[in-house]
Amino acid sequence: MSGCCDGNVERYKELQAYIDGLPDKKGRLIGVLHKAQGIFGYLPREVQEFIAGALGLSVAKVYGVVKFYSFFTMVPKGKFPISVCLGTACYVRGADDIVSEVEKILGITVGQVTPDGLFSLDTLRCVGACGLAPVMIVAGRVFGRMKPSDVEGIIAEYRAKAGDSEKDKACEGVCCHG
Amino acid sequence: MANVRMHVLVCGGTGCTSSRSLEIVDALRAEIKAQGLAEEVKVVIAGCFGFCEKGPIVKISPDNTFYVQVTPEDAKEIVAEHIVKGRKVSRLLYVDPKTTEHISDSKHMDFYKKQLRIALRNCGFLDPENIGEYIARDGYMALGKALFEMTPKEVVDEVKKSGLRGRGGGGFPTGLKWEIAASYKADQKYVICNADEGDPGAFMDRSVLEGDPHSIIEAMAICGYAIGASKGVVYIRAEYPLAVERLQKAIVAARETGLLGNNILGSDFSFDIDMYYGAGAFVCGEETALIRSLQSERGEPTSKPPFPAESGFWGKPSNVNNVETFANIPVIFLKGAEWFASIGTAKSKGTKVFALAGKVNNVGLVEVPMGTTLREVIFDIGGGIRNGKKFKAAQTGGPSGGCLTEKFLDTPIDYDNLIAAGSMMGSGGMIVLDEDDCMVNVAKFYLGFTVEESCGKCTPCRVGNKRMLEMLEKISEGKATEKDLGRLRELAGIIKDTSLCGLGQTAPNPVLSTLDNFYDEYLAHVRDKRCPAGKCKSLMQYVIDPAKCKGCTMCAKVCPAGAISGKVKEPHVINQDKCVKCGACFATCKFGAISKR
Numbered sequence: 001m002s003g004c005c006d007g008n009v010e011r012y013k014e015l016q017a018y019i020d021g022l023p024d025k026k027g028r029l030i031g032v033l034h035k036a037q038g039i040f041g042y043l044p045r046e047v048q049e050f051i052a053g054a055l056g057l058s059v060a061k062v063y064g065v066v067k068f069y070s071f072f073t074m075v076p077k078g079k080f081p082i083s084v085c086l087g088t089a090c091y092v093r094g095a096d097d098i099v100s101e102v103e104k105i106l107g108i109t110v111g112q113v114t115p116d117g118l119f120s121l122d123t124l125r126c127v128g129a130c131g132l133a134p135v136m137i138v139a140g141r142v143f144g145r146m147k148p149s150d151v152e153g154i155i156a157e158y159r160a161k162a163g164d165s166e167k168d169k170a171c172e173g174v175c176c177h178g
Numbered sequence: 179m180a181n182v183r184m185h186v187l188v189c190g191g192t193g194c195t196s197s198r199s200l201e202i203v204d205a206l207r208a209e210i211k212a213q214g215l216a217e218e219v220k221v222v223i224a225g226c227f228g229f230c231e232k233g234p235i236v237k238i239s240p241d242n243t244f245y246v247q248v249t250p251e252d253a254k255e256i257v258a259e260h261i262v263k264g265r266k267v268s269r270l271l272y273v274d275p276k277t278t279e280h281i282s283d284s285k286h287m288d289f290y291k292k293q294l295r296i297a298l299r300n301c302g303f304l305d306p307e308n309i310g311e312y313i314a315r316d317g318y319m320a321l322g323k324a325l326f327e328m329t330p331k332e333v334v335d336e337v338k339k340s341g342l343r344g345r346g347g348g349g350f351p352t353g354l355k356w357e358i359a360a361s362y363k364a365d366q367k368y369v370i371c372n373a374d375e376g377d378p379g380a381f382m383d384r385s386v387l388e389g390d391p392h393s394i395i396e397a398m399a400i401c402g403y404a405i406g407a408s409k410g411v412v413y414i415r416a417e418y419p420l421a422v423e424r425l426q427k428a429i430v431a432a433r434e435t436g437l438l439g440n441n442i443l444g445s446d447f448s449f450d451i452d453m454y455y456g457a458g459a460f461v462c463g464e465e466t467a468l469i470r471s472l473q474s475e476r477g478e479p480t481s482k483p484p485f486p487a488e489s490g491f492w493g494k495p496s497n498v499n500n501v502e503t504f505a506n507i508p509v510i511f512l513k514g515a516e517w518f519a520s521i522g523t524a525k526s527k528g529t530k531v532f533a534l535a536g537k538v539n540n541v542g543l544v545e546v547p548m549g550t551t552l553r554e555v556i557f558d559i560g561g562g563i564r565n566g567k568k569f570k571a572a573q574t575g576g577p578s579g580g581c582l583t584e585k586f587l588d589t590p591i592d593y594d595n596l597i598a599a600g601s602m603m604g605s606g607g608m609i610v611l612d613e614d615d616c617m618v619n620v621a622k623f624y625l626g627f628t629v630e631e632s633c634g635k636c637t638p639c640r641v642g643n644k645r646m647l648e649m650l651e652k653i654s655e656g657k658a659t660e661k662d663l664g665r666l667r668e669l670a671g672i673i674k675d676t677s678l679c680g681l682g683q684t685a686p687n688p689v690l691s692t693l694d695n696f697y698d699e700y701l702a703h704v705r706d707k708r709c710p711a712g713k714c715k716s717l718m719q720y721v722i723d724p725a726k727c728k729g730c731t732m733c734a735k736v737c738p739a740g741a742i743s744g745k746v747k748e749p750h751v752i753n754q755d756k757c758v759k760c761g762a763c764f765a766t767c768k769f770g771a772i773s774k775r
Contacts, residue, residue: 027492029474034416034455068476068633069457071416088379088573088609089535091623124417125460125627128192128381130535131230131542135196142196 011039012050019054029055029065033072042076078113078120080139080158087126087133094148095134099123101148102136105155118162119155184219184261186210187302189235191226191385192420198250199234205253206236210261219261225301225389228543229289232272237284237302244284245270275539275561292559294521295545296529297345297382297505301389306424309431312392318437320511324400325445333404334360337507339515341527346372346463346500347578347604348680349526349593359405359487359497367407368496369398370472370486371504373414373421374456376463377576378627380607382531383501385543387414387421390505391428395438395451397507402449405497410451413468417458426453460577460631463605464679465490465498467633478635479679502531502606522548526592530603536573536610537564549590552582556610567612571695575604577624577631578684580691581617600691602684616713617696618703622650624688628681639682642673646689653700654714656707663700667693712774719775720757720764724749726771733763733772 018035022028032055036047043066052059066072084090084099099110102121106114113120129135132144136154143154188194188203206221227235232246236256243266245256252270259265271280272287284290295301304311312318324333338353359367371394375383387394398410414422429451432438440448454472462468462477469491471477490496506528510518519527526548532555534544539561546555552572556562563569571581580601582589589595593603611620625647634640649666652658670686670693677683693700702708709717722733722742729747741757744750752763764772 027472027474030455030457030471031474034457064476065474069459070630071456071458086378088576088607088623089533089541091378092536092609092611092615092620125376125378126381127196127417128384129196129230130379130381130533131193131233132196133535133541144196 014039015047015050016054019051025055029057029062030069033062033066037072042073044074044076075111075120076113076117079118079162081120081122083122083124083137085125085127085129085133085135085137086123087130089126089130090134093133095146097148098134098136098146098151101151102155105152118159182218182220185239186219186221186256186261187224187237187239188221189225189227189233189302190223190306190420191230191233191388192381193226193230194233194235195420197234199248201250202234202236202248202253205250206257209253209257213257213262215257215261222305223307224304225306226298226385226543227284227302228293228298228385228545229284229287229540230542231540235302236270242283242285244272244282244287246272288561289540289542289544289559292550292554293545294529294547296509296518296521297386297502297531298389298543298545299509300393301385301543304390306389306391307427307431309392309428309435309437312390316512317392317508318396320508321396321399321403321437322443323511324403325443325447330360330404330406333400333511336515337404337510340510340518341515341522341525342503342506342510342518343526343593344499345502345506345530345603345606347575347602349603352499352503355487355497355499356401356404358485359407359495362488362495364495366409366492366494367405368491368494369401369405369407369410370465370468370491370496370498371398371410371412372463372465372468372498372500373412373418373425374462374468375415375418375501375605376460376631377605377607379535379576379609380533380605382533382543382606384415384418384421386501386505387418387425391421391425392432393508394425394501394504395428395432397504398451399438399442399449400507400511401497401499401504403447405495407495407497408448408450410449411472411491412451412453413456413462413472414453415458416455422453422455429453459633460627461633461679461681464681467679468498469496476633478633479681481678500605523590523592523595525594530591530606532574532606532608534560534608534610536608537567537612537615538562538610539564546591548592551588551590553587555591555608556587560610563610563612567614570611570613570615571617573601573609573611573620573688574607575602575684575687576607577627578602578680578687579604579607580687581611581620581695583695600687600694602687614711614713616654616709616711617692617699618650618654618709619711619713621689621692622647622654625650625685628685632681632685636676636678636682638673638676639678639685642669642677643682643685645669646673646686650689653703654709655716656703656714658704660701660704663693663697663704708775715759718759719754720752720759720761720772721775722750722752723771723773726769728769728771730768732766732768736762736766738762 048062052062134146136143136146210219234248236245236248334356342352343349459477462471464479467477467479486496529545531545535541571583586599629643632639670690673686727749734742739756739758741753
């Protein structure tokens with residue numbers, strides 16, 4: 001634990017309180033990891049070590065579970081996480097072209113974050129909005145019937161939004177990599 | 179509810195909420211309040227109506243007016259015209275593409291005419307967050323009937339008699355599964371609901387959970403009574419926040435009403451349900467892997483026997499069924515096993531929900547009696563192929579299934595016919611493909627999925643599928659030979675025969691099925707180094723039609739590789755060795771002289 005700022009101490013406290021509130025510790029690891037990812041945004045090594053200690057498990061066991069499930073990530077997400085649906089319906093309607101376009105514009109590949117911490121890119125399997133295929137999700141908002149030419153405008157829109165909260169971003173960047 | 183004269187049901191399914199349906203709810207509520215009608219008109223966020231293509235959908239009852247593609251801006255007109263003056267807003271009604279008539283009641287639409295809704299019976303008809311509405315539609319009557327009029331054995335027999343088979347993939351007889359779980363003696367047994375819908379392109383379970391969560395709770399309690407379990411567990415996808423929230427609320431409401439907990443309805447049967455989150459692993463659809471995941475371990479399947487019915491969650495007898503299977507249970511008890519068994523084909527009873535998507539006009543959730551033909555689903559309900567293109571195949575069964583070609587269009591859909599046709603029912607994804615889809619590419623897509631989702635426990639699946647994927651990549655890059663096609667088939671057979679669980683045993687199906695039905699297309703890739711659908715980028719060529727080319731030189735100017743040459747006012751040519759297939763020339767040509775081949 002880096003303890004570089006108060007935010008992190010609070011986060012560990014919240015996680016500890018959640019673990020203390022569990023009726024028993026048997027078979028709770030996945031639930032705790034969900035909670036931890038909700039609090040921290042991702043599951044860095046220190047958080048995994050903390051969880052292992054709190055639940056009386058080996059770090060290897062915790063890491064094994066984290067790596068197994070695609071929902072868990074050890075890489076922090078961008079301020080505006082971008083997910084492109086690669087379910088079959090979206091795929092046959094050209095979702096792979098949307099992925100390539102995002103990669104081209106942001107200069108990152110799937111699973112990466114932009115150096116400024118604004119955007120991260122992931123793919124996911126079927127959000128259940130097949131009628132809108134292909135679908136892209138930015139920070140929880142769904143954009144349907146996407147064309148590659150739509151990507152640039154959407155990213156620009158979020159870039160403009162980010163301009164307002166420059167300070168928060170700088171702080172989070174330090175903590176997350178601490 | 180007595181003084182409410184009108185209900186406005188707004189679809190709260192994922193497709194519609196993605197198109198701002200929740201903003202429509204807010205706008206309607208504000209407008210209704212402004213008109214002083216809040217007491218008599220109620221706006222309800224309902225479950226999925228199924229007709230996702232035309233979403234967001236707003237339905238007004240009791241007159242059953244079905245508005246399509248509504249926007250928040252339309253709220254004012256709906257309230258002022260329909261609710262206040264009783265005049266339908268005709269511009270928001272569905273227009274029949276054949277007759278161009280406006281249709282107001284959904285039951286007259288081609289999309290709904292051939293459907294029979296059993297599992298989805300309540301989706302779109304009630305407020306999923308109000309247990310009273312579920313009860314008003316005979317909810318929990320089936321549980322009462324089971325508890326007070328039947329012995330556990332009679333409950334099992336009723337499900338057996340109905341002929342219901344598992345809707346999650348394999349199609350194992352549900353009654354038999356319950357009977358086996360009931361036969362084991364233990365101090366604790368579990369009813370497990372698999373709500374970790376992982377098939378890319380299937381969202382029926384999500385819609386049931388979001389639109390009718392109480393039916394799952396009721397069915398699990400009935401199952402608990404039948405097999406002697408006092409605990410239920412729902413393993414639900416964490417990526418379905420709305421489904422999680424609604425089920426959670428429904429469980430709390432059921433507890434408060436005495437429909438979960440100790441001594442349900444005053445009987446001596448006690449049952450309660452816990453929720454566990456999945457974390458994105460397709461293999462956890464396999465029941466032993468699911469149970470491992472419930473125990474917070476890596477979701478790796480274990481060998482069977484022992485089956486979960488003998489030794490499942492924490493080593494106790496457990497019965498695992500999926501959401502759609504459970505959704506059918508209450509109806510079997512309300513209408514009788516004979517009624518249920520009268521629907522469908524000889525060995526597949528009842529209905530099946532399909533998530534119809536891809537290159538079809540009406541994308542959505544479709545529930546049809548078993549035995550309905552593919553043609554009826556795709557052309558009558560689905561409205562045919564988009565943009566007037568030609569039907570090529572329907573992919574069913576997701577990554578475990580295969581392609582059904584034109585020759586199967588009139589085959590009645592049921593478990594056994596689909597397997598005979600080289601595909602399978604799976605969880606009910608049905609992806610329609612047209613002439614623009616490359617079958618090698620489709621096989622590659624599914625195999626890419628299984629390679630990513632393989633748990634890595636057994637070698638044939640972990641290594642074999644990866645090798646197959648590499649072969650497919652070679653084929654789509656034009657680097658493979660005919661010999662590779664033979665090797666591909668051989669390896670597929672080995673993987674099927676030697677993998678531990680269902681995921682590995684079925685992973686080669688999309689490859690085998692496309693090899694069987696579209697061998698010519700594979701041959702074109704390996705022999706002629708050509709992709710007939712023009713999808714495989716490495717094999718695609720841009721060519722200039724000399725008859726259409728005016729020699730304007732625009733293409734030569736934009737080409738970043740200097741691959742285009744020609745004199746002014748004379749037809750140009752593309753040097754294929756230099757072309758990088760960026761498509762810049764294609765986008766630039768004003769005369770339509772450049773085409774993909």
